[in-house]
Amino acid sequence: MFKKLTFSLLASASFLGCGLAHAQSVEAASPYAEPTVIYGQPAPRPVQRTAYAAQRPNSNLGGGFIEFLFSDGAHGQRYQQQPDAPSQYSYEPRPRMMSPMEQEQSVYRREEATDPARPAMDPKYLPQTVSYDGKEGPGTIVVDTGSKFLYLVQDGGKAMRYGIGVGRPGFTWQGVKTITAKKEWPSWTPPKEMLARRPDLPRYMEGGPENPLGARAMYLGSTLYRIHGSNEPWTIGTNVSSGCFRMRNEDVIDLYGRVNVGAKVVVI
Template sequence: MKIAPLLAPILLLAGLATQPALAAFEQLAPRPEIDVSDTADPGTIIVKTAERKLYLMTAPGKAYVYDVAVGKPSEQWFGKSWVSRKRRAPTWVPTPSMREKNPKLPQSVGPGPKNPLGERAINLGWGTYRIHGTNNPRSIGSAASAGCFRMRNEDVKDLFERVHVGAEVRVLH
């Protein structure tokens, strides 16, 4: 009896199996690469808030580009972070500062069409900022969030499959 076939379901459930992840990546729809002036390492995410664009570097000078909504001018932040967690069908929980500004917010919103995080959430660093989907796609291209980066659900699902936990994130003006 081989041990590896017995461990495959356990590794898959634990998120440690690599073959299904590779198979999922290979099944992603092709996305056009564009030339960019940045020369960051492949896998690095660069958000340019003035452009309202997120770039996933694929090679020095090459990237996939996605439209995003950025933070309101009073909520924007700049600097470096990293992908600390990835969540499918996330639950949204308002931060204490959101609740302070609007005490009528629900305690949480589970997965579904009313969830402000949309279908995927990519947490950044140790804080409350994320790259996530949205239940309001009309906001993409605007400065509308509390500091997070919103994407169309189909785009955040694509990015979710391409980026890894630990990836560097740079937020530039």
Template sequence: MGNNGPSRRAFLLGAASFGGLALSGCSAMVGNRQITVPNLLPAIISPYYLQIYGAMPEERFPVPAVDLNKVDQRYLRTEVDDPTGEKPGTIVVETSARFLYLVQDNGTAIRYGVGIGRDGFTWSGRGSIGRKAQWPTWYPPASMMQRQPETREFAGGMPGGMNNPLGARAMYIYRNGVDTIYRIHGTREYWSIGKAVSSGCVRLINQDVIDLYSRVSVGTPIIVRG
């Protein structure tokens, strides 16, 4: 999994650091399976999570540490038994559960928490990663500029940076070789993970999107299940 990858042992140690105070969790459908994800009390944070969600000063635009007390613990990056049934190397986004899975070749998957688009701005289907970019330029779609005239200021593009809506990395979803205009991207608003507030894209904590970006390549298949 690499030095930055999650492990079952690390996750269990993280859970143990909560003194065994796992609460009854929420249920969600993943494919045709119902899973229960426990809520963990955030009073004590595992050193493992403090490390992987720590500051990243080496980035072109330094990424600050995540205040983990502002993130629902169920959405932190971890390794789980693969619930998707898809082939290794596939990205699966389960919008109802607010999870993104990267399927591994050992019957497991890396699970990331995501934020998704509001009702009416969501997309689902099969595609692939058609392009990748670090600290990408953001171009507001024409439909967004109609809904939100203030975004017209950036019709020529907003350069990468911490204030850019695409965050530290972006992976562009294509279908049949055509850009769908939907992206997997980062966000500095880590408190929004698990919620539906964006205009259609799948967003991750910047530390998580940097990790995912390092593990996938152009051509990686992606399935978004609405």
């Protein structure tokens, strides 16, 4: 008899309690104004839950009555379901990881962009892909000392063009050479001819950002000439060297990654 009475009371309380609770429900505000995009696809909106209002203190029915049966009888204690908090996870696409070479290039781009004391380089010397209709095959480097451009011939009648600094008057030259060695952050030993003209120069310099050969060097044949980087990018497009071809560090890093030892170099 007691079991039947309890079951009947529970059923009635459940019906009345649901009706009362829903009649007094308070809809929780969604923490999301718009759907979050996950890699280009709209994410499903989070399920909204309802925070139920507290029962009237003098009510012995509904949710309060159920709590009375299965608790210590403290009518004043109520438990409300809380709305979902905003997710702590971000669904923004991950940025593409840069290669070590790209990271190194980006350092020099930031330095040039944030140092107003350095003279601006003419934008025409920035790297770009251009048409090429010469006779040299893909993989050949063509150095045009007159226009101060270096071309890396590619397939399909195209070439990568870079701005360079070339030799001062009396130090320019022409010919065909081969890349015989490649070095990252090369050390520098000024040749005796240069030391005779500039006895103030150091006899040896370790590789690094202050080294005049810059981040990369490609050695041309058995000569003292190189295609190399520079810690003075504002000199690109000028006659400044003793016969070497200098490039911005980020540009020589790019060229270095595209050519191999044995590549042909045509200087005109």
